[in-house]
Amino acid sequence: MSNTYQHLEAVIFDWAGTIVDFGSFAPTQVLLDVFGSVGVPIRLEEARVPMGLAKWDHIQALGRLPGVAARWRDKFGDAMRDADVDRLYRQFMPLQVARVGAYSQLIPGALDAVATLRGRGLKIGSCSGYPRVVMDALLPLAAAAGYTPDHTVATDDLSPGGRPGPWMALANVIELGVRDVRHCVKVDDTVPGIEEGLRAGMWTVGLAASGNAVGLSAAQWQALDDTAREQHRAPAVAELQAAGAHYVIDTVGELPAILDLIEARLQRGEQP
Structure with a gap:
């Protein structure tokens, strides 16, 4: 791989449990x-x-x-x-x-994380298990709250089908003009979403606390003490790691630090 492009170009986010709808309700x-x-x-x-x-x-x-x-x-x-x-x-x-x-409320830290990514010059893609008719209802609500990805793919936009296939993630690559799938990070709270990113040849980051596996609202999560949080977190982390996630964090707010680690691995010539 040429040294010219050994840096991240895009992050592709899931929606429910990742950017909006803490707990995926x-x-x-x-x-x-x-x-x-x-x-x-x-x-x-x-x-x-x-x-x-x-x-x-x-x-x-x-x-x-x-x-x-x-x-x-x-x-x-x-x-x-x-x-x-x-x-x-x-x-x-x-x-x-x-x-x-x-259930369209943004997950705490999401806007700041996306702003940090944009400040680094990264493109923001997105895809969802929701069909287009649901995304058409959700997109303006997210935009009003401050979140507008550069591209969004719904699960019925493509004829091959949805997850765990790679097609929605790869459709983002094409639309965003990404030069190498290895310069993309797929962020998701579910096993099919992680598999989607891996099959598309991308780095993957799983989200445990805000996602489907823990299944608590933001208020419920915040009300737990450290011991209770770990009891809820551990099975979710294990599930996402077993699916092949390169990294697992609690919420999208922690993502910028993980991208630093991935950038360093790219510079060393590592691949997803």
């Missing part, structure tokens, strides 16, 4: 309501298992969890089929669009 709460409306109640911890996938895929994956699958079979006499997923997805979408604003 918007998707899970709607899923609880949708499954409950057809007489198959699911638990919050079940709704969180497939987080990071496109929402149709998320619903399908939920239907395959052993406990949910058993309840579905008890209710309907058969396993969940694609037509059932379609029906639940049609119920899910308008509710998600209507409620995404209630």
